Amino acid sequence: MKYLEEFRDLKLSQRLSGKIKEVAGREKIRLMEVCGTHTMAIHKFGIKSLLPENIRLISGPGCPVCVTPNEYMDRAISLSFAPGVLVTSFGDMLRVPGSTRSLEQARAQGGKVRMVYSPMDALQLARDNPGIKVVFLAVGFETTSPTIAATLAQAERHGFKNFFVLIGHKLVPPAMKALVANKKVAVDGFICPAHVSTIIGTRPYKFLADDYRIPCVVAGFEPIDILQGILMLVEMIKNKKPEVKNQYLRVATESGNEKAQEILARTFEPEDSNWRGLGTIPQSGYRLKPGFSGRDAQKMIAVEVEPTREHRGCKCGEVLQGLIEPCQCPLYANSCTPEKPIGPCMVSSEGTCAAYYKYVGVET
Amino acid sequence: MCLAVPLKVEKIDDNVATVMSDGVRIRVDASLVPDLKPGDYVLVHAGFAIEVLKPEEAEETLRLLDEMLGSAEDDRA
Amino acid sequence: MLGHGDGGRLTRKLIEDIFAKAFNNPELAPLADAAILDLDKNKIAFTTDSYVVKPIFFPGSDIGRLAVFGTVNDLAVMGAKPRFLSAGFILEEGLPLETLERIVASMKEAAQIAGVKLVTGDTKVVERGSADNIFINTAGIGEILDWPSMAASPEPGDEIVLSGCIGDHGVAILAARGELNFSLPVESDCGPVWPLVNALHRESVAVKWMRDPTRGGVASALNELADGKDFGVRLFEDKIPVRKAVSSACEILGLDPLYLANEGKLIAVVKKGGAEKAKKIMASFPTGKDAEVIGELVANPAGKVIIRTQIGGARVLSMMAGAPLPRIC
Numbered sequence: 046m047k048y049l050e051e052f053r054d055l056k057l058s059q060r061l062s063g064k065i066k067e068v069a070g071r072e073k074i075r076l077m078e079v080c081g082t083h084t085m086a087i088h089k090f091g092i093k094s095l096l097p098e099n100i101r102l103i104s105g106p107g108c109p110v111c112v113t114p115n116e117y118m119d120r121a122i123s124l125s126f127a128p129g130v131l132v133t134s135f136g137d138m139l140r141v142p143g144s145t146r147s148l149e150q151a152r153a154q155g156g157k158v159r160m161v162y163s164p165m166d167a168l169q170l171a172r173d174n175p176g177i178k179v180v181f182l183a184v185g186f187e188t189t190s191p192t193i194a195a196t197l198a199q200a201e202r203h204g205f206k207n208f209f210v211l212i213g214h215k216l217v218p219p220a221m222k223a224l225v226a227n228k229k230v231a232v233d234g235f236i237c238p239a240h241v242s243t244i245i246g247t248r249p250y251k252f253l254a255d256d257y258r259i260p261c262v263v264a265g266f267e268p269i270d271i272l273q274g275i276l277m278l279v280e281m282i283k284n285k286k287p288e289v290k291n292q293y294l295r296v297a298t299e300s301g302n303e304k305a306q307e308i309l310a311r312t313f314e315p316e317d318s319n320w321r322g323l324g325t326i327p328q329s330g331y332r333l334k335p336g337f338s339g340r341d342a343q344k345m346i347a348v349e350v351e352p353t354r355e356h357r358g359c360k361c362g363e364v365l366q367g368l369i370e371p372c373q374c375p376l377y378a379n380s381c382t383p384e385k386p387i388g389p390c391m392v393s394s395e396g397t398c399a400a401y402y403k404y405v406g407v408e409t
Numbered sequence: 410m411c412l413a414v415p416l417k418v419e420k421i422d423d424n425v426a427t428v429m430s431d432g433v434r435i436r437v438d439a440s441l442v443p444d445l446k447p448g449d450y451v452l453v454h455a456g457f458a459i460e461v462l463k464p465e466e467a468e469e470t471l472r473l474l475d476e477m478l479g480s481a482e483d484d485r486a
Numbered sequence: 487m488l489g490h491g492d493g494g495r496l497t498r499k500l501i502e503d504i505f506a507k508a509f510n511n512p513e514l515a516p517l518a519d520a521a522i523l524d525l526d527k528n529k530i531a532f533t534t535d536s537y538v539v540k541p542i543f544f545p546g547s548d549i550g551r552l553a554v555f556g557t558v559n560d561l562a563v564m565g566a567k568p569r570f571l572s573a574g575f576i577l578e579e580g581l582p583l584e585t586l587e588r589i590v591a592s593m594k595e596a597a598q599i600a601g602v603k604l605v606t607g608d609t610k611v612v613e614r615g616s617a618d619n620i621f622i623n624t625a626g627i628g629e630i631l632d633w634p635s636m637a638a639s640p641e642p643g644d645e646i647v648l649s650g651c652i653g654d655h656g657v658a659i660l661a662a663r664g665e666l667n668f669s670l671p672v673e674s675d676c677g678p679v680w681p682l683v684n685a686l687h688r689e690s691v692a693v694k695w696m697r698d699p700t701r702g703g704v705a706s707a708l709n710e711l712a713d714g715k716d717f718g719v720r721l722f723e724d725k726i727p728v729r730k731a732v733s734s735a736c737e738i739l740g741l742d743p744l745y746l747a748n749e750g751k752l753i754a755v756v757k758k759g760g761a762e763k764a765k766k767i768m769a770s771f772p773t774g775k776d777a778e779v780i781g782e783l784v785a786n787p788a789g790k791v792i793i794r795t796q797i798g799g800a801r802v803l804s805m806m807a808g809a810p811l812p813r814i815c
Contacts, residue, residue: 046430046734048415048450048467055724057471058797060478081815082411089742091799110815135455136811149808162666162739162812163456165438185455188411189814192457195440240411243452243460266411268797273474295466296452302460305441393815403804412740412814431730433738434669453738455814456667 052267061272062095074100080238081108090268103367104397109215110137111389112320116353118143123348125156133167134182144354164196171208180342184213188240191305194312209342218249219329230366234278235261239293246301250289260287322361322388361388371398413454508594513605521605527629531566534625544662546673550589553622554596562680563696565636566628573607574623579614600678635692642785645761649752650776653732656746677750692757703745705803708791719791721781739812
């Protein structure tokens, strides 16, 4: 595919790898990739095996699906059993656990759940089935929330009254702020998410460089992008000149997609939000603006939701900040496994704990 | 939550763009990217076009990289 | 339309009018409680599989064709010449007769291509809602070939050959399910691997192990090979054949072709030095024209499957956790 293959070039990757080894020196460097898609790409291309020993990549809380808490999943599951309701969702959500079961399991037990690729597909289902209340599980970072906002605008325009959303969106910059506010966290540089930045621009990360002296690079998701991003971070670390730089020039800009930002501002407002494994992070989630409250599944469709069960002892928060290894969490490989995951680090197939479980001792 | 791929715009009808790659075609919503033209490459996420890709920047990124890495090799030699 | 309740007479009529007419052969003709078979060999391979695929018709194939080739391929990869099949049908009340006839015609054609006879079967009709249109179980008998290398243990240095492009069937099924608003020009690769196996045997290629990588894909099949053994598998990503359209679809949906189902592909582990010959033999068939040597067995890491990525990195291909789902994350 054009504009993908060129950024997967073997020779260029090898040269970048050599250059990183040259510049990185010997002291420990800890870089955090914030977005789950970066974690997936780093694994898919085997990037870690091309880096020197002293560079450690930490997977941050970057999977908005995996940080969706039990209470959201429990409500989604209850909705799926409500008469006249169809729950629609991205594929990623189907295996996220709730207090007692996942959406996929609920579906096997008779819950009405349908996977869709786009929120517009869910709207189409609402259009084609006027007698059914179609609820779309609106999760995702700033890359995804504009698509839900645009879909809601369409729902209003066409007057499809039976389309609802259950909002679970999360915001990236507030989460990064919460991470660095914890004095124990030692991250030397951030690999910032390419597509979130496509929407919000590179400016929102400035406070990290200015106030916390941590360099940031907005890097694309192809191997050349990630390797170049790492090189740029290492250079800033060595020169002690923290800034926010943009590696993903072919798409991301400083101001971002203003049309998308506009529609976000018209549809949502920020609120405090609960992240699985991390607790409540201020102003890190969205709620619908009052004008859209008629579309809010939580307000409009009354269901009995089972009492939320949190698993005490889950140490995802510390794993996500790079403070402990998976094996230091008491639940790891006991009550928390890839087949029965508890926290986001295990829910995500490439989360720190899931990856550790599968690949210990082999990947490096 | 950022899986998005660059696809080429074939045609646009009333805010719906048909994008394609190697025979795979999808119809995506183009309302987030005004001024889209056939022939443009767009980033597609969850059935929406979310931004155009700038081919000159793509080429420039690769060219600069090549230059930067090449010169280091020359220094060593 | 199919009805139930009439019991014996309706079922008998169904058997005579549809099944016996299509699969007409001396072993089936008596329509007795069991078929009497004449086998040349003592050592036979025996397998069974049930087919519940949704939707029942999809680009390039259907549940009937799948039910024949799926079982026949399981025999072939054990190094057995497929000879006979049984078929058990569970039909949902209300299934149009034309649909059943279409599926049976497809099975007849597949059986002819595969060189097997369908010699015994069973039919049940269940209430509406108790079966998704039609479920089919097929069991197969094959005669084990005289192939000494198949008794040898795979070991480091052995090479891995794949008969062609992967992921076609998985993507075709996704497209046919209609959950995605995509236009995907991909057909299922559903077909027999016996001709390739037969040719490898005839040319005395030292094949030690074979699989048809169905559910779970190439990655899962090779994990089955390596699991718990004192060797591992190393694949080369740049050698793995994938159609451009499949590759694009996978990029868009966040799927990995190595984990998608195939229904007409063969993986063979060949004794060191024999891979190029095996590849040439496969490539002489239309279904093998994209055959490639995709990897080798290694001493380390034992028990695991690793892949050298297209940028020269290394990653582990683990056993598949659940069916691959399109993702946006």
